[in-house]
Amino acid sequence: MKIAYLLEDKSLCGGVKVVLQHAVLLAKEGFSVTIISRTSSPEWFDTGDVVLLTIDNREFSEVVDLLAAFDLVIATHYPQVLKLYSTPVRLAHFSQGYEADYPFWQGKRSDIEKAYRLPVPKVTISRRVAAIIENVFFQVPHYVQQGIDIDKFFVKKISPVVRRIIIVGTWENGIKGIAFAVKGFSLAREKMKDLSLVRVSTLPLSEEEREVWQPEEYHSAVSPADMPALYGGCDIAIVPSVEGEGFGLPAIEAMACGLPVILTRIHSFLSLDDDKDYAYFVSPSSAGEIAEAIIRLCGDFSLRGRLAERGRQVAGMFSLQNTANQLVPAIKELMLGRVERPKDVHFVYVQRPQEEASREETFLREMSRDTFAGGLPFRSIVSEVPQNITIREILDGSDEPFIAVCLDDTMYFSEEWVSPLLEALGEGFDMASPVCSDFFDVDMPYHTPLTFNDAADQMKQKYRGQYLEKSGIPPRSFAAKRTSLASLPPATPLSEVPGRLKSIIAPSSLVHRFGDYFAFKRDDLLSFIPYGIKKVLDIGCAGGGLGETVKRERGCEVYGAEANRKAAEEAKTKLDAVFCTDIEHSDLPFDKNLDVVIFADVLEHLVEPWSVLRNTLKWLKNDGIVVASIPNVAHYSIILDLLRGRWDYVPSGLLCITHVRFFTKSTIQDMFKKAGYTLLTVKDQKWPSHIRERIEETLSRYIRLENMDENIFCPGFYVVAKRSA
Numbered sequence: 001m002k003i004a005y006l007l008e009d010k011s012l013c014g015g016v017k018v019v020l021q022h023a024v025l026l027a028k029e030g031f032s033v034t035i036i037s038r039t040s041s042p043e044w045f046d047t048g049d050v051v052l053l054t055i056d057n058r059e060f061s062e063v064v065d066l067l068a069a070f071d072l073v074i075a076t077h078y079p080q081v082l083k084l085y086s087t088p089v090r091l092a093h094f095s096q097g098y099e100a101d102y103p104f105w106q107g108k109r110s111d112i113e114k115a116y117r118l119p120v121p122k123v124t125i126s127r128r129v130a131a132i133i134e135n136v137f138f139q140v141p142h143y144v145q146q147g148i149d150i151d152k153f154f155v156k157k158i159s160p161v162v163r164r165i166i167i168v169g170t171w172e173n174g175i176k177g178i179a180f181a182v183k184g185f186s187l188a189r190e191k192m193k194d195l196s197l198v199r200v201s202t203l204p205l206s207e208e209e210r211e212v213w214q215p216e217e218y219h220s221a222v223s224p225a226d227m228p229a230l231y232g233g234c235d236i237a238i239v240p241s242v243e244g245e246g247f248g249l250p251a252i253e254a255m256a257c258g259l260p261v262i263l264t265r266i267h268s269f270l271s272l273d274d275d276k277d278y279a280y281f282v283s284p285s286s287a288g289e290i291a292e293a294i295i296r297l298c299g300d301f302s303l304r305g306r307l308a309e310r311g312r313q314v315a316g317m318f319s320l321q322n323t324a325n326q327l328v329p330a331i332k333e334l335m336l337g338r339v340e341r342p343k344d345v346h347f348v349y350v351q352r353p354q355e356e357a358s359r360e361e362t363f364l365r366e367m368s369r370d371t372f373a374g375g376l377p378f379r380s381i382v383s384e385v386p387q388n389i390t391i392r393e394i395l396d397g398s399d400e401p402f403i404a405v406c407l408d409d410t411m412y413f414s415e416e417w418v419s420p421l422l423e424a425l426g427e428g429f430d431m432a433s434p435v436c437s438d439f440f441d442v443d444m445p446y447h448t449p450l451t452f453n454d455a456a457d458q459m460k461q462k463y464r465g466q467y468l469e470k471s472g473i474p475p476r477s478f479a480a481k482r483t484s485l486a487s488l489p490p491a492t493p494l495s496e497v498p499g500r501l502k503s504i505i506a507p508s509s510l511v512h513r514f515g516d517y518f519a520f521k522r523d524d525l526l527s528f529i530p531y532g533i534k535k536v537l538d539i540g541c542a543g544g545g546l547g548e549t550v551k552r553e554r555g556c557e558v559y560g561a562e563a564n565r566k567a568a569e570e571a572k573t574k575l576d577a578v579f580c581t582d583i584e585h586s587d588l589p590f591d592k593n594l595d596v597v598i599f600a601d602v603l604e605h606l607v608e609p610w611s612v613l614r615n616t617l618k619w620l621k622n623d624g625i626v627v628a629s630i631p632n633v634a635h636y637s638i639i640l641d642l643l644r645g646r647w648d649y650v651p652s653g654l655l656c657i658t659h660v661r662f663f664t665k666s667t668i669q670d671m672f673k674k675a676g677y678t679l680l681t682v683k684d685q686k687w688p689s690h691i692r693e694r695i696e697e698t699l700s701r702y703i704r705l706e707n708m709d710e711n712i713f714c715p716g717f718y719v720v721a722k723r724s725a
Contacts, residue, residue: 097246147323153256177240184290255311329465347378392490414456421479430484434509463507540602544571613675
C-alpha cells in the first residue's frame, strides 16, 4: 500500500510536524509512505523509513504521472485539491484548520469553499474542522486526534513561586493571538515585578512585538526535540489562540510537561476533554483576562497543582499510539473504500409475542424492524425469551458468511450499525456487538432519528478500530461469523455465546433502546457560560443536572427555579438553593446580582415568555447575560408533517406536549429585543447535514427549494443576550 503526502514546504512549524508525524506512524505500521515536497528535506525531524522526494518547485499538477502510481495521495492544502481533483490521482484532503478562518486567506474564500465542496474524502485533526465539513459542506470526515510522544515530555514539579511564563507561537499569525497574550503578560508584570517572559516562535522577534514587551528570552526555530526542556524551565504556559485554530499543539505539549496552562475558550481547546478542569480558561483576544489569570495562578499554589495534574491526564489521552489507532483504520478505509457487505449478511430479527402489545409497543417494534436490516430481507423469529434462542435456530435457512441478529424488538438501529461490526470481524474477532446509550456515554445528544444517526456517525469516526472486551454480557444485537457460531454446539443459547467466542463491543457502532429516546443531558449549554462568574440562576432546572455541572466547572454559586416539586427536591441536593415555584407568577430574591440566568428549553413552555424575560432583567448584573436554548418550529420535520396534514405532540422534543409558544429564529430575535436585550449569540444547534440531499428531494415535492430558509434544517437555537444599553 503506497501512500504519498503532499507538502508545500518542509519548514519548521506545527502544521508540517503533524504531516511528518502521521507519515512516520503509517510507515511503522507497514505502509510505504513518501512525502513529496517542492523544497529540501526537514533536518529538524527524524522521518525514519519515510521516503522524502523533492520535485524542485514544480507544481504537483505537473507530476500527475508520478502521483498516479500511489494507492492514495493526501493533499495537505486546498490548492492541491483543486489542481488534482480532475486527474486520475486517488485523492484525499487532509485539513488541520479551515483556511477561510485565517485573515490572510480571506481573499481566497471562494476557492477554499470550492475545494471543500468537492467530493474528496477528508481527514482532520480538529473537531471544529470536522463540524464545519459536516454542517457546511455536508460530508462526513475522518477525525484523527493529534498526538505527541508523551514520554519525551517530562513532568515538572510545581514550584511554590512563579517566575517564568512561556508563550509559544508566531506573533505575525493573528489566529495564534500572541499579541493579546504578550499584552496580558505586560499588564500582569505591572503588579508582579519578578515575572519573566519566555517567547518561542518560528520567526525572529519583530519590532511590533518588541514595542509591546521585550521578552527576557526569545527562542526562534526551536527543534521539537528541544521543546520539552523549554517547557520544563517555566512555571505557567499561555496558549491564546482565537477561534479558527485547528488544534493548538503547544497546549498539549505544555500540559504533558505538567505546567498549569491558560487557554482561551475556543472550540479546539474546550473539546480536549468533557471535563473543563484541565486549564484556566479566558476569553479570546482579552489581554485583561489573561493578566487576571496570571495573577490568580501566581497566588494560588493549590490551583496550579490541580491544573497541572489534570492537564497531564488530558495530555496522556493524546499519545502517538492513540493517534495511530485512529489513523491506520482511516487510511485503510480511504484506500479500500468502506467495508459494507450487506449481500454477505444474513439478518435474523427475534421478537417477543405481540398478541397483547399496545399501539405504542407495536409502533416501536415496527420502527425497530424497519431500521434493523436497512430495507434488506430478514428472517423473523418469535420467542418469549430471546436470549434462549439457540445457535441452530439462528443459522437455519441461510449460508451467508456473516450473521446479524437483533434480540430486543424495542431497539432502534443507526443507518450503518452493521458496517463497523463487519470491520471488527475482519480484524479477527468472532463476534461484535454495538454500544447502546443506556450503558455507554454517547458524546453528542440527540432528539430525533436524524440526530441519532448524526451521533452514530460521530461515534463511528471517533472509535473506528477501537474495541472493548466483552465477557458474559448477554447481547441485545450483534454480528458474528457463521463459521465461529457453527463451531459451538448447536443447542448453545445465545446468552452463552459471548463467553465462548472471541467477542468484543465496538463503540463505533451505535444503537438505541427507544424507550428512553428523549432522555439526554444539557451539557451542550456549558460552552456558552463564561468562566470567572460568581452567581447563576437556572430557571427550569429540573433535577439540577446542568446546574451541578456549571457549579463544578465554573466554580460558582448556582441557584435553581423549578415548578415540579419532585424535581426541585432532587435539585436541592446539588445546587446552592432551589425555589419550587412557577416562574411566571412569583418573584425571586435577587437584586441585580446574577451573572448568568439560564433558560434551557424553558421559554417555549411559558404563557408569557416576554414578560418573564423582562422580569429577569432586575435580577441580572449590568454586564450579566441570559443563556437560552429554544427549539425551532420551522424545522423541516414539522413542515413536512404540516404538508401532510399532521401536527403530532410528543412527550418531549420539538413538539413537546407542554409547549405553549413556538418560535423561529426571527421570532426568537424579536422576543429578546422587545424584552430589552441585545443579542450576543444566536447559534444553530447541530443538524444531520449528511442527509440534506434526501431531505431536499422530499421537500421539493411541496415547495420551491430556492425559497427555502436555511434554518429549516436546524432543530433549535442557542441564544446569549445581555441587557440593552
